[in-house]
Amino acid sequence: xxxxxxxxxxxxxxxxxxxxxxxxxxxxxxxxxxxxxxxxxxxxxxxxxxxxxxxxxxxxxxxxxxxxxxxxxxxxxxxxxxxxxxxxxxxxxxxxxxxxxxxxxxxxxxxxxxxxxxxxxxxxxxxxxxxxxxxxxxxxxxxxxxxxxxxxxxxxxxxxxxxxxxxxxxxxxxxxxxxxxxxxxxxxxxxxxxxxxxxxxxxxxxxxxxxxxxxxxxxxxxxxxxxxxxxxxxxxxxxxxxxxxxxxxxxxxxxxxxxxxxxxxxxxxxxxxxxxxxxxxxxxxxxxxxxxxxxxxxxxxxxxxxxxxxxxxxxxxxxxxxxxxxxxxxxxxxxxxxxxxxxxxxxxxxxxxxxxxxxxxxxxxxxxxxxxxxxxxxxxxxxxxxxxxxxxxxxxxxxxxxxxxxxxxxxxxxxxxxxxxxxxxxxxxxxxxxxxxxxxxxxxxxxxxxxxxxxxxxxxxxxxxxxxxxxxxxxxxxxxx
Amino acid sequence: xxxxxxxxxxxxxxxxxxxxxxxxxxxxxxxxxxxxxxxxxxxxxxxxxxxxxxxxxxxxxxxxxxxxxxxxxxxxxxxxxxxxxxxxxxxxxxxxxxxxxxxxxxxxxxxxxxxxxxxxxxxxxxxxxxxxxxxxxxxxxxxxxxxxxxxxxxxxxxxxxxxxxxxxxxxxxxxxxxxxxxxxxxxxxxxxxxxxxxxxxxxxxxxxxxxxxxxxxxxxxxxxxxxxxxxxxxxxxxxxxxxxxxxxxxxxxxxxxxxxxxxxxxxxxxxxxxxxxxxxxxxxxxxxxxxxxxxxxxxxxxxxxxxxxxxxxxxxxxxxxxxxxxxxxxxxxxxxxxxxxxxxxxxxxxxxxxxxxxxxxxxxxxxxxxxxxxxxxxxxxxxxxxxxxxxxxxxxxxxxxxxxxxxxxxxxxxxxxxxxxxxxxxxxxxxxxxxxxxxxxxxxxxxxxxxxxxxxxxxxxxxxxxxxxxxxxxxxxxxxxxxxx
Numbered sequence: 001x002x003x004x005x006x007x008x009x010x011x012x013x014x015x016x017x018x019x020x021x022x023x024x025x026x027x028x029x030x031x032x033x034x035x036x037x038x039x040x041x042x043x044x045x046x047x048x049x050x051x052x053x054x055x056x057x058x059x060x061x062x063x064x065x066x067x068x069x070x071x072x073x074x075x076x077x078x079x080x081x082x083x084x085x086x087x088x089x090x091x092x093x094x095x096x097x098x099x100x101x102x103x104x105x106x107x108x109x110x111x112x113x114x115x116x117x118x119x120x121x122x123x124x125x126x127x128x129x130x131x132x133x134x135x136x137x138x139x140x141x142x143x144x145x146x147x148x149x150x151x152x153x154x155x156x157x158x159x160x161x162x163x164x165x166x167x168x169x170x171x172x173x174x175x176x177x178x179x180x181x182x183x184x185x186x187x188x189x190x191x192x193x194x195x196x197x198x199x200x201x202x203x204x205x206x207x208x209x210x211x212x213x214x215x216x217x218x219x220x221x222x223x224x225x226x227x228x229x230x231x232x233x234x235x236x237x238x239x240x241x242x243x244x245x246x247x248x249x250x251x252x253x254x255x256x257x258x259x260x261x262x263x264x265x266x267x268x269x270x271x272x273x274x275x276x277x278x279x280x281x282x283x284x285x286x287x288x289x290x291x292x293x294x295x296x297x298x299x300x301x302x303x304x305x306x307x308x309x310x311x312x313x314x315x316x317x318x319x320x321x322x323x324x325x326x327x328x329x330x331x332x333x334x335x336x337x338x339x340x341x342x343x344x345x346x347x348x349x350x351x352x353x354x355x356x357x358x359x360x361x362x363x364x365x366x367x368x369x370x371x372x373x374x375x376x377x378x379x380x381x382x383x384x385x386x387x388x389x390x391x392x393x394x395x396x397x398x399x400x401x402x403x404x405x406x407x408x409x410x411x412x413x414x415x416x417x418x419x420x421x422x423x424x425x426x427x428x429x430x431x432x433x434x435x436x437x438x439x440x441x442x443x444x445x446x447x448x449x450x451x452x453x454x455x456x457x458x459x460x461x462x463x464x465x466x467x468x469x470x471x472x473x474x475x476x477x478x479x480x481x
Numbered sequence: 482x483x484x485x486x487x488x489x490x491x492x493x494x495x496x497x498x499x500x501x502x503x504x505x506x507x508x509x510x511x512x513x514x515x516x517x518x519x520x521x522x523x524x525x526x527x528x529x530x531x532x533x534x535x536x537x538x539x540x541x542x543x544x545x546x547x548x549x550x551x552x553x554x555x556x557x558x559x560x561x562x563x564x565x566x567x568x569x570x571x572x573x574x575x576x577x578x579x580x581x582x583x584x585x586x587x588x589x590x591x592x593x594x595x596x597x598x599x600x601x602x603x604x605x606x607x608x609x610x611x612x613x614x615x616x617x618x619x620x621x622x623x624x625x626x627x628x629x630x631x632x633x634x635x636x637x638x639x640x641x642x643x644x645x646x647x648x649x650x651x652x653x654x655x656x657x658x659x660x661x662x663x664x665x666x667x668x669x670x671x672x673x674x675x676x677x678x679x680x681x682x683x684x685x686x687x688x689x690x691x692x693x694x695x696x697x698x699x700x701x702x703x704x705x706x707x708x709x710x711x712x713x714x715x716x717x718x719x720x721x722x723x724x725x726x727x728x729x730x731x732x733x734x735x736x737x738x739x740x741x742x743x744x745x746x747x748x749x750x751x752x753x754x755x756x757x758x759x760x761x762x763x764x765x766x767x768x769x770x771x772x773x774x775x776x777x778x779x780x781x782x783x784x785x786x787x788x789x790x791x792x793x794x795x796x797x798x799x800x801x802x803x804x805x806x807x808x809x810x811x812x813x814x815x816x817x818x819x820x821x822x823x824x825x826x827x828x829x830x831x832x833x834x835x836x837x838x839x840x841x842x843x844x845x846x847x848x849x850x851x852x853x854x855x856x857x858x859x860x861x862x863x864x865x866x867x868x869x870x871x872x873x874x875x876x877x878x879x880x881x882x883x884x885x886x887x888x889x890x891x892x893x894x895x896x897x898x899x900x901x902x903x904x905x906x907x908x909x910x911x912x913x914x915x916x917x918x919x920x921x922x923x924x925x926x927x928x929x930x931x932x933x934x935x936x937x938x939x940x941x942x943x944x945x946x947x948x949x950x951x952x953x954x955x956x957x958x959x960x961x962x963x964x965x966x
Contacts (some may be wrong), residue, residue, distance in 0.1 A: 046583055058720065276848055280801070284687075
């Protein structure tokens with residue numbers, strides 16, 4: 001994407017750093033719970049509180065989750081990695097340092113393929129990923145003179161994913177974040193809730209004239225907390241840079257804050273006040289050495305990831321790329337679909353799923369996990385249509401009943417006697433009767449009033465209590481009218 | 482009854498088992514002794530009521546035959562150890578009133594083995610010092626020639642002084658660059674720093690994470706063996722503790738040193754080494770030779786880099802470990818207009834001079850632009866120092882050196898006060914060992930011409946404390962050093 005400036009066209013150069021909270025029962029270096037939403041300071045161990053004499057111990061589950069994520073990013077898993085201390089003072093950092101991985105991260109280079117609106121794909125390269133502690137929360141707006149600190153979050157494990165500056169348009173960043181979230185949820189390693197803060201994004205932006213390959217000074221915007229804001233922030237910041245350059249100015253390396261209300265960014269921290277974190281290897285933790293067995297066990301037990309599932313659905317279940325993309329974005333939806341569609345017409349099941357089914361869930365404010373209609377039953381409903389047991393129109397009624405009762409559609413059709421009448425002779429009898437009983441309309445139709453056709457169909461269906469197979473009705477009417 | 486405070490730990494255990502005296506009587510005797518020796522300022526917190534309760538419980542165990550390895554033994558605990566419900570301050574103003582809700586693993590072991598807690602012992606603030614003069618609670622007086630008011634050494638000055646003065650049976654200490662060995666030498670008692678990773682650091686306020694180790698200071702070699710057996714052991718809560726079985730150190734005592742190769746490093750006999758110390762070293766060498774050991778001349782070529790290396794690495798780690806003492810969650814807090822002011826006020830008031838000095842040095846050597854030249858370089862040299870020992874131990878089984886270049890000096894000694902580096906030079910014989918993570922013991926060999934104790938150091942291979950105990954036992958038997966009465 002190019003931005004039009006006064007002096008010419010400009011390219012956006014953007015990279016992202018995404019902090020993802022690791023799904024695990026306890027924190028990365030302490031045994032306290034990671035449960036979100038507890039009362040303040042309920043999930044704080046002596047280690048988290050930085051008490052004298054306390055020491056970190058590594059949570060193996062967090063390591064497993066990180067390796068899983070690395071594999072999901074198609075990245076190099078580093079069998080040797082180290083922990084480091086990042087030293088600075090702040091009230092929500094009890095130890096006065098964060099345990100992170102500076103020089104030797106657990107995951108190296110990888111790649112994520114994103115899908116763009118025009119149907120094309122682009123590869124976004126991952127620079128590295130490491131694991132580290134999250135800080136606690138500072139609450140400044142509860143009192144005019146005091147700040148309150150909640151350490152529940154202090155010590156929760158984070159995976160920090162750093163991309164190379166491969167984004168050239170806000171749309172790409174948006175697609176990436178959605179894809180990343182999907183991958184993480186499929187893997188079960190992070191729930192990717194940007195609004196709850198379990199996934200947080202720092203955005204690095206610079207610009208360069210069209211066709212240039214240079215890298216100019218970039219600015220960083222920290223903790224942009226929604227996909228929409230990330231895209232906005234990239235565009236606004238890029239335009240700011242362009243304006244500065246076109247007016248003959250220079251961009252200084254700054255940390256800026258994106259204000260979603262104004263859409264503007266403002267300076268948070270200039271380079272001179274940049275922290276010297278005095279990184280050094282964490283002496284309380286030995287280097288992390290992973291065996292091939294450990295990594296392979298995880299590799300073998302990886303769930304099928306979105307892209308692979310999408311490809312498979314397109315190939316074996318008759319889905320279009322569009323359908324497959326929507327259905328595979330969410331693992332639970334994809335699995336529901338697969339269960340419903342196995343043995344049935346995939347395209348038809350997909351249509352029901354993306355149409356009536358999602359509409360029903362929305363209306364009832366439910367998630368697919370709480371769906372009143374099971375995957376099997378949805379599949380059965382489609383089968384009933386495919387095998388002409390009921391018509392498409394009747395199916396909609398059955399669907400309604402299913403959404404209220406959760407019942408098996410076959411049972412509903414039986415009980416309510418909704419079976420489609422396909423006996424041609426029986427339908428023919430009704431068609432003959434309708435024609436015989438309505439000579440004026442027959443005459444009018446034969447005279448040229450072709451819209452009466454619909455009325456005839458309606459009458460036949462009414463007489464058959466909706467059960468006549470519409471195709472047969474139409475064939476017979478064609479013959480007899 | 483004061484006689485029983487002169488007994489060693491081993492003798493005391495026998496006395497208790499043989500019902501010569503009860504645990505309660507024993508503790509009472511030590512409490513009286515503590516009261517009579519308050520002028521030493523060895524204890525910063527006395528816990529007589531708690532001790533008597535524990536003693537009463539110990540008597541019950543003796544009565545029904547369920548007595549544990551250290552049942553009823555009254556110990557002093559260095560104030561660097563977090564003791565549950567008992568004030569623990571690292572002898573720093575910044576931890577005023579801090580009462581931990583958790584117990585260190587090492588003291589857990591001791592109390593689970595039936596030991597009794599007499600109180601918390603004085604020390605250099607945050608274990609930084611070699612004379613116990615940096616303590617917020619004032620200096621400790623060496624019980625030797627106490628009218629001269631000499632230092633007991635440091636940082637475990639209170640521990641060594643208390644053992645020497647018989648105001649506890651034994652004590653816990655910690656050693657980062659010599660803080661068990663040097664005070665043991667100054668006070669004429671025995672102390673051992675085990676291999677790094679042998680004892681858990683959980684619950685010990687961290688000074689330098691890659692160097693700190695807990696160890697016993699006691700009246701003789703046997704007592705150290707008994708205590709270390711209880712203190713040591715793998716702890717899952719300390720990722721740097723090593724999962725190795727703890728040997729029965731006592732079993733090493735009395736074993737012959739015939740054929741044992743004893744290394745004597747050339748670099749520990751520099752130009753200025755005092756004749757007195759050199760001759761005691763020779764005496765130690767001779768004792769072992771007479772007992773059948775083979776004396777091997779070895780070289781530890783990087784010895785001269787050990788002090789600067791130590792004084793880069795230890796302060797670096799300390800500058801980070803002490804960041805948590807910020808006034809926010811525990812200890813001394815002095816408020817300010819802004820968070821930064823609170824930090825500055827609390828830490829300025831709360832930390833002493835030596836601690837501040839080391840935090841500044843540590844911050845500097847880790848800072849951007851200096852990390853490579855100082856910290857990284859020091860870690861590389863550390864590896865070379867470790868290699869020196871690995872190579873030396875291909876030729877010998879244990880190494881014998883002096884513990885300290887001098888005997889105890891007066892509190893407030895001018896040359897020590899005037900230049901802090903003079904104080905640091907006292908660590909010259911002990912720091913290499915710490916950098917290499919090896920075990921080492923100091924035991925008294927004799928008195929200086931001034932009548933002050935001098936000690937020798939035995940350095941062992943990693944996790945081979947047994948050989949140290951074996952050799953130390955022989956030296957101790959022959960040296961026949963007389964402890965204070």
